[in-house]
Amino acid sequence: DADVTQTPRNRITKTGKRIMLECSQTKGHDRMYWYRQDPGLGLRLIYYSFDVKDINKGEISDGYSVSRQAQAKFSLSLESAIPNQTALYFCATSGAVGADTQYFGPGTRLTVL
Amino acid sequence: QKEVEQDPGPLSVPEGAIVSLNCTYSNSAFQYFMWYRQYSRKGPELLMYTYSSGNKEDGRFTAQVDKSSKYISLFIRDSQPSDSATYLCAMTLGASSGSARQLTFGSGTQLTVLP
Numbered sequence: 001d002a003d004v005t006q007t008p009r010n011r012i013t014k015t016g017k018r019i020m021l022e023c024s025q026t027k028g029h030d031r032m033y034w035y036r037q038d039p040g041l042g043l044r045l046i047y048y049s050f051d052v053k054d055i056n057k058g059e060i061s062d063g064y065s066v067s068r069q070a071q072a073k074f075s076l077s078l079e080s081a082i083p084n085q086t087a088l089y090f091c092a093t094s095g096a097v098g099a100d101t102q103y104f105g106p107g108t109r110l111t112v113l
Numbered sequence: 114q115k116e117v118e119q120d121p122g123p124l125s126v127p128e129g130a131i132v133s134l135n136c137t138y139s140n141s142a143f144q145y146f147m148w149y150r151q152y153s154r155k156g157p158e159l160l161m162y163t164y165s166s167g168n169k170e171d172g173r174f175t176a177q178v179d180k181s182s183k184y185i186s187l188f189i190r191d192s193q194p195s196d197s198a199t200y201l202c203a204m205t206l207g208a209s210s211g212s213a214r215q216l217t218f219g220s221g222t223q224l225t226v227l228p
Contacts, residue, residue, distance in 0.1 A: 040121060040203060042220035043157070044176070058215070083162030090156050101147075102216065 003027045004105035008092050012111045019078040021108050031094045032074040033102065034058075034066060036087040043090065049074055081112040095104030116140050119202055119219030128142045128228050132189040136202035136219045139183065143204040143217070144212060146178050148187045149197045151221065160200070192226045 004025045013019055023032065034046040036059075045058030047066040055066060063085060067075045078085055088109050092102040119136045126132055134148075143165055149157035161176040163169045163185075169176045175188040185204075189196055202219040 040220055042117075042119070043216075043218040045215060048215070092156070101159050101162065104158065106156050107154070 004093055004103055006105040006108050010109045013081055014113050016084055017081050020046045020080050021076045021089055023074045023092045025072050027093050029093040029095050033092040034076045038087050083112045086112045116217050117219045121220055122211050123223040125225045126192055128226055130192050134187040134190050134200050136185050137183055144176045144207050145201040145205045146163045146185050148176055149201045149203055157201055163199055197225045
């Protein structure tokens, strides 16, 4: 079974809709991250969390919110989706030691029409 | 200017060739350097990890860091079709940094190794 899972894997939605992307991990890591990947721009950090009570904005947090429901679960929400949020979204985890080694989920491909 | 620049390719080479992938960066405070490999429709996975300047070898892969030039490289010897993927460089600040080891990624280089 995969250590980091993301649901859904693909989603098509319309402008203005609320969308939630979910991430679960079985690695026992405290740190979790949400990235988006766009062609030519690489991976950009949206939010990160070092434990259930710690949430931090990343490079591009505007238009997104997150919830850390438990150590193993970290959700990303788009309150009112817009077309330029069309991208590939990745969740990642890392331990407190060796935090540079991040383990990525398989990604969610989101299309906003 | 992006903090980390990486040629997006695509790069096509014949099987058995030596591949050189490179990144340049502008922030001299970066101390930890990584290469991630991303297969199509998959998440990135860590391939190589290097601290500060120098070389690190792991099988057919060699990671090289030149901090004086702000330049890092990944070499793949005897390349195989299974090496076909996108390779992303990533780097982070030192342990004392308040930014808590956030990774800054390059945009990735798409590599195809032809059989």
